[in-house]
Amino acid sequence: MKPLKTELQDAETLRDLGSASVQIVHDLKNQLNGLKLYATFLRKRMEKAERPADEQETLAKLISGLERAAADMTVLVRFGRALELRRQPGTDLARLLRDSAEGAHVEFDGGPFEGDFDPVLLAEALKNITAGALGESAAADGGSKVRLSGDGSAALIEWQAVAAQADADGEDPFRSLAGASGLRMALAAKIVRAHGGEVSSEGGRIRARLPLEK
Numbered sequence: 001m002k003p004l005k006t007e008l009q010d011a012e013t014l015r016d017l018g019s020a021s022v023q024i025v026h027d028l029k030n031q032l033n034g035l036k037l038y039a040t041f042l043r044k045r046m047e048k049a050e051r052p053a054d055e056q057e058t059l060a061k062l063i064s065g066l067e068r069a070a071a072d073m074t075v076l077v078r079f080g081r082a083l084e085l086r087r088q089p090g091t092d093l094a095r096l097l098r099d100s101a102e103g104a105h106v107e108f109d110g111g112p113f114e115g116d117f118d119p120v121l122l123a124e125a126l127k128n129i130t131a132g133a134l135g136e137s138a139a140a141d142g143g144s145k146v147r148l149s150g151d152g153s154a155a156l157i158e159w160q161a162v163a164a165q166a167d168a169d170g171e172d173p174f175r176s177l178a179g180a181s182g183l184r185m186a187l188a189a190k191i192v193r194a195h196g197g198e199v200s201s202e203g204g205r206i207r208a209r210l211p212l213e214k
Contacts, residue, residue, distance in 0.1 A: 021080065029073040036066040072180045079187045083121065083194045091117040093155055093210065094148060100126035101146050104134055109149035115212045117195055125188035126157070126208075129199075132173060132185045133159035133206045153214060159206040173206065174199050 043059045093113035098106055100123045134145050147158045174189040176182050189199045197210035 021076075025073045025080075026077050029070050029077065032066050032070045032073070036063055036070070039063045039066065068180075072183070075180065075183050075187055079183060079190065083191065085118040085121065085194055087116045087118050089116045089213065090114050091119050091122075093117065093122075093212070096123045097126055097146065097148055097157060099123065101130045102127075104130060104145045106145075107147045109147065110152075111150060113148060113150055113155050113212060115155070115195075115210060117210070118191075121191050122195060122210075125191035128184040128188040129159060129206060129208065132181050132188075150212060153212055155210050155212055157208045157210075160204065172201050174201065 039059060039062055043056065043063065046056050046059060091114065093115055094108055094111060096117070096119060130146065145160050149156050149158075173182065173185050175186065177186060192199050192208050192210065195210055197208060199206070199208045201207070
């Protein structure tokens with residue numbers, strides 16, 4: 001199935017569909033969490049009864065699958081709803097990027113990089129962009145993969161997009177809702193824009209620009 005794009009000609013239909021889908025997905029997520037509780041109960045009973053290892057392994061995989069599905073649904077619900085920023089003046093963007101880009105080498109040029117940011121949401125966005133852009137190669141490659149620079153009024157973060165398949169196919173990875181990774185990239189873009197910033201993807205590189213405190 002061809003991935004759904006965030007731009008459709010019939011904007012009104014898209015809004016209605018999105019609103020209905022968010023509520024349905026929210027309800028489904030609650031049902032999956034309920035099933036996870038039942039499965040967890042069964043796993044504990046099986047462990048006490050010393051059931052065969054293959055049965056316990058199968059149930060563990062079932063619980064893991066339910067957890068992944070519920071997590072993906074949570075991202076979809078959050079993407080479909082308005083963001084509520086809890087800004088903290090003086091938040092250090094360099095620290096957020098360093099903590100969020102775990103496994104990747106980060107270079108800094110300039111500074112300071114302080115802004116009026118929501119540290120929790122922005123850290124999530126940076127982590128998701130790093131994962132979407134670099135993938136597993138971030139930890140394996142010692143080269144510079146992420147760079148933060150600034151001119152005093154704005155900060156520019158650049159990722160070498162070695163893993164962004166949508167970008168490799170000539171599509172914007174922030175607008176291609178291809179699976180869970182694509183959805184997390186779209187949510188990350190929404191968070192960056194809510195902070196007055198912008199995201200872009202071109203020539204195998206992903207960029208995010210954010211305003212800084214003057």
